[in-house]
Amino acid sequence: MKSEIEDILKRSQLSVTDSRKKILELFQKTNAALAHADIEKKTGEHFDRVTIYRTLQTFLEKGIIHSIPTADNSVLYALCKDECAEGHHHDDHVHFICDECGTTYCLENSTIPEVKLPKGFIQKRADVVVSGICEKCN
Amino acid sequence: MKSEIEDILKRSQLSVTDSRKKILELFQKTNAALAHADIEKKTGEHFDRVTIYRTLQTFLEKGIIHSIPTADNSVLYALCKDECAEGHHHDDHVHFICDECGTTYCLENSTIPEVKLPKGFIQKRADVVVSGICEKCN
DNA sequence: GTAACTGCAAAATATTTGCATCCTT
DNA sequence: AAGGATGCAAATATTTTGCAGTTAC
Numbered sequence: 354m355k356s357e358i359e360d361i362l363k364r365s366q367l368s369v370t371d372s373r374k375k376i377l378e379l380f381q382k383t384n385a386a387l388a389h390a391d392i393e394k395k396t397g398e399h400f401d402r403v404t405i406y407r408t409l410q411t412f413l414e415k416g417i418i419h420s421i422p423t424a425d426n427s428v429l430y431a432l433c434k435d436e437c438a439e440g441h442h443h444d445d446h447v448h449f450i451c452d453e454c455g456t457t458y459c460l461e462n463s464t465i466p467e468v469k470l471p472k473g474f475i476q477k478r479a480d481v482v483v484s485g486i487c488e489k490c491n
Numbered sequence: 492m493k494s495e496i497e498d499i500l501k502r503s504q505l506s507v508t509d510s511r512k513k514i515l516e517l518f519q520k521t522n523a524a525l526a527h528a529d530i531e532k533k534t535g536e537h538f539d540r541v542t543i544y545r546t547l548q549t550f551l552e553k554g555i556i557h558s559i560p561t562a563d564n565s566v567l568y569a570l571c572k573d574e575c576a577e578g579h580h581h582d583d584h585v586h587f588i589c590d591e592c593g594t595t596y597c598l599e600n601s602t603i604p605e606v607k608l609p610k611g612f613i614q615k616r617a618d619v620v621v622s623g624i625c626e627k628c629n
Numbered sequence: 630g631t632a633a634c635t636g637c638a639a640a641a642t643a644t645t646t647g648c649a650t651c652c653t654t
Numbered sequence: 655a656a657g658g659a660t661g662c663a664a665a666t667a668t669t670t671t672g673c674a675g676t677t678a679c
Contacts, residue, residue: 368652403644422560423560426565466604466605466606468621477622478623480618480619483608485614486613491611539635542634634678637674640671644667650661
C-alpha cells in the first residue's frame, strides 16, 4: 500500500513528500479521473493550489499520470499503468465519462479499435472518450 | 458562398451580424479546428474577446460548431455538418491532430468504430482523437 | 420600435513565476 | 549540507458578467 506509492515516486526519481504521497493515494483510492479542483478538495489535508499544479505537472512529465481529453474541455488526470514510461506514453485504453454522475473511468480492458484514415495520414496515437451511463448509475 | 453563411445563421434563428459572418467564414475557409486565439487573430478584423466567446457559445448551443477534446486539453472548435441539430449532436467522426503542424482535421469519412465496454456501461456518444502526421506534412 | 448583439469595464477564475523557507536525501 | 519541494505573494492569462450604446429585423 503505502510502500507501493513510495515505490512509484522513487522509481521516477522524485523525493517522497507528503503532498505527493497524498495526491497519489487519492488517485489510487478514487480509481477515476480527477480535476485539479477535486484534488484540492479531497486530499483531506490542505495543499496549496500551486503545489498541486506543480505536482500534477511533475507526475505528467514522469509518466505517472496522464491527462484525459474531455468533450467539455476541462482538464482531467488519471493514473497511468505500469507500461507508461517517461517520454512515450502508452495511453491506449478507453476513457468513459458518465453523463449522470460525471465520473470519468479508465477502462483498461477496452482497447482502442483500428481507425481507418484517409491516405496520407499516419496514426501515432489515438484517444477514445466514450460517454453514457456507467455501471453505478445504470 | 456569402448566402450559405447567412443561411446557416438564419436556419438557427440568429441575427446576421458582421462578427458572426466573419467567424463562420473563417471556419469555412480554414476547414480545420480553431482555438479561441486563432479566431481572434485570423478574422482579419478585430472583434472583442468577449464577442468571440459569446459567438462560440451561441454556435455551440445551436449546433453550428462542436468542441473537440484534445490531448493537451486546449479548447478547439470546428464546423458541424448538416446532420448536427440543436440539442442532440451527431459528432460521430474522427478528429485528427497533426503532431507536425498542429492542424486539427475533422475526418468526416472515418467513422467511429465500435468499442466494447464492460457490462453495465451504456454508450451514448464517442469521441475519437487520433494524432500523428497529416497528409500535408507526410 | 424592439429585441438582440456588441464592446468596454470590471469581476471572477485559472494558471504561472519568483523567492524565502522547509524538508528529503 | 545541498538540492529539491513547498507555500505565500504577486504577476499573467482566461473566462464570465453587467451594462450602455448600437444594429438587425
